[in-house]
Structures are given as structure tokens and as C-alpha cells.
Amino acid sequence: MRELPEPFIQRMKKRLGEDFPAFLSSYERPPCRGLRVNTLKIGAEEFLRRAPFPLEGRVDGEPDGFYIGEEKPGADPYHFAGLYYLQEPSAMAVGAAAATLEKGRVLDLCAAPGGKTTHVAAQMAGEGILLSNEINFARAKVLSQNVERMGIANCAVTSASPESLAALFPAFFSLILADAPCSGEGMFKKEENAIPEWSEENVARCAVRQRGILDAAAKMTAGGGHIVYSTCTFAEEEDEGQVENFLDRHPEFTLVGQKTLYPHLVRGEGHFCAVLKKEEGETGRVRPFSAVRNARAEQAFREFAETFFQAPPHGTIHTLGDGRMYLVPAGMPDLAGVNLLRLGVELGEWDGKLFKPAHALAMAVKKEDVRRFVSLSRAECEGYLRGGTVESGLADGWCVVGVEEFPLGLGKIVGGTVKNHLPKGLRMYGGSGKRGAQ
Secondary structure, three states: OOOOOHHHHHHHHHHHHHHHHHHHHHHHOOOOEEEEEOOOOOOHHHHHHHOOOOEEEEEOOEEEEEEEOOOOHHHOHHHHOOOEEEOOHHHHHHHHHHOOOOOOEEEEOOOOOOHHHHHHHHHHOOOOEEEEEOOOHHHHHHHHHHHHHOOOOOEEEEOOOHHHHHHHOOOOEEEEEEEOOOOOHHHOOOOOOOOOOOOHHHHHHHHHHHHHHHHHHHHHEEEEEEEEEEEOOOOOOOOHHHHHHHHHHOOOEEEEEEEEEOOOOOOOOOEEEEEEEEOOOOOOOOOEOOOOOOHHHHHHHHHHHHHHEOOOOOOEEEEOOOOEEEEEOOOOEOOOOOOEEEEOEEEEEEOOOOEEEOHHHHHHOOHHHEOOEEEEOOOOHHHHHOOOOEEOOOOOEEEEEEEOOEEEEEEEEEOOEEEEOOOHHHOOOOOOOOHHHO
């Protein structure tokens, strides 16, 4: 068992009383591991039938979540295909709390690496709009990769401060997820740095930061909307006390419910979650997204789409100055002035003459959407994921390569050989699946 900080031990003794010995003994057990099935691509029951490694039962309260053992599911072709997201089981409680809440306009305010974003996106099933934000740009890039891998089409990924977003979106969102940075007490078993980085001073600093995040969230919540606030800590200043102080500052909100998940009471690590509802009122209006149109680029895409898709997608196309093209989700608000990493589905790039499709486009389609789909068995996938070519009897042209019927990436068929267009940064080297396991 890891040596816990003495001030933390004293805090938890006071908090838990006679339950403290059971709580302390939970640190003698290994951390729990889990995955959540991405229902945008496969149903939970179908995944259960196909699972390539043992699943150890469903996560309580989350029908799409499963416990897993010590395998390396991040290196599996199904993971590269976005069929599941590796997520600590207790963290799934946040998405479960949001399951029945209205989701027309959703903001995940502190979203990296993407567990809550991908969870709520699956619940939205492509309807409404989702803004997924992470203030740390490096972490926002990982978030964007996970949104892409899971095939989420109605999401924009941004990197901005909560305060700057609050100035742009007053009373706009029907649901805001605020999984706030915290002192990480619930992750002492799971994260190596959680214990050495813990201090009572850091608890106090986190509480101040969380206050600002919640105040920004309050400004952006539409009348009748909800905030789901969560942490992975047990500190009262960051959990129940934070919620109580928020309600004192914002009497227009009421507490729907809150709970703390303790590792001696649940099969998982520590987590806290509270649902807050704003009183009925108006929804703020913001300008709709203003797409930059380029007739020549859009014509090049249409020419590509005629031979690539069974039925080309409809919607507004946004073309950047460098030629990158995006399919804008309907209802997306104006994002001018925000550091934008991803907007809906990246279609590809126009070089002034030809259109070249993007990996994101492959991840957002289904087998039946495209004219040429090269289906590989699980055993055949390793070569493609390492960057190798595969063989196909289909006609020449751009294709989607997949594990069984699930897309993995793009290829281009030339004379029976499928040239590999999987981005180098996403390939599996040395069998580690390093990038795919993020």
C-alpha cells in the first residue's frame, strides 16, 4: 500500500468516522479499470458478444460501462476504431448523472482527455451541438484526437479560459459539464503523481480555481438548464462546501442531488458529482457560425464525394485559408476569437486543384456510407495499423479500411494494392499501441 499523507489521513478519519478502517483498507487493492462502449459505433450488447478480451461485469449505474482486467485494450484494433473509451469506472458516474438531462446545447468546460465529452456525445446520438473545451492546449490536442477517434460529428473542440467563454455565451447552454481540476485525492491509487503533488495548500488553491469555473458556468447556463459539477477528490472544500458556497452566490440555482463515491463502497476510485439546476428563464442568443465558403474547393469536394460516398453528406462547408475543409454541425454558434482545434467533421484539404480526404472523415462514416470499404479481420489489422499496405480487389480510388465493418482509416487503391493513409502519429509501433491508448 502506498504511504498516504498524514494530513489527508486525519482529514478522512474525521470525515468517515467508523468507516475509516474500511476506507483505508481499500488502498491495499489494485485500482479498478474499465471501458465504456461507444454507442455511436456499436451497441453494448453487440460489443459484449464480440469483446476480444474478458469483461468483468457491468459498471453500476452505467449500462454501457464494463470492468476490465490487466489486458492492454489500448493496443486492440477495436480501440483504434473507436468502439470503446478507456475510463475509470467511478468517472462514468458523471455521464450517468447527465443521462436524462436536456442536451440541445452542451458545453464540457474542462474536457481533456475526453471521457465526459465522449460519454455525453454518445447520449446525444448526433443531435444538438457539443462544445468541448480545455484551457491547456497540449491536453486539448489529446481531447481533439479522442473526439476524432470516436467519430463524433456534432462537436467543436476549443482551448479557452472559462471566463472568456462566459463573455461569448451568456445563458446559452442547456447543459454544462464542469469536471474541475482538483487535488486528486480519489486518484491516489491510479495516478503516480497524485500523492506527491497533494497538500492542504493545493486543496485551497483548487477550491479557488473551482469557484471561478463554476461562476463562469453559471453565466453560460440557459434558463431551466443544468450544471453537472464533478471532481475526483474527497476534500469538502472542493465538493459539498464548494456546492454550498456556489448556491449562496447563485440563488437562481438549486441542488438536484450530489454524491461521493468512496473506494470502499463502490468498485472504483474516488469521485464526487453534483447536479445543479437553474431556474426557468430566457436562453441567450448568439450569432450563428459564419462559414467561409470557397466555391472551387466545394466543387472539388463534390467531385470526390461522388465516387467516395454512396450518398454525399449534406451541410455547410467551412474552408480555411490553408485549404482545410470542415462540415459544420447545424446550430453551431459563432466561435470567432476562440482558439478552435476541431469543428464538426474535418472533411479534408483542398490544394487549389484536388481534394484530399482527412482521417477524421473516415472515422465519422459507417461502412454502408461509402462505395469502397476494405474489411480486414482482426488478425489482418496489425499490418495496416503499423503503416503497411493491404490487398483489395475493389476498383481504384479512395477507400475506407476497417476492422470488420468498423473504420480504422483511409487507403487509396491502386492496381489491387491499398496504399496506407493512416496518419503516422496514429500508427501502432512495436505493438505498443501507444497513441491509440490515450
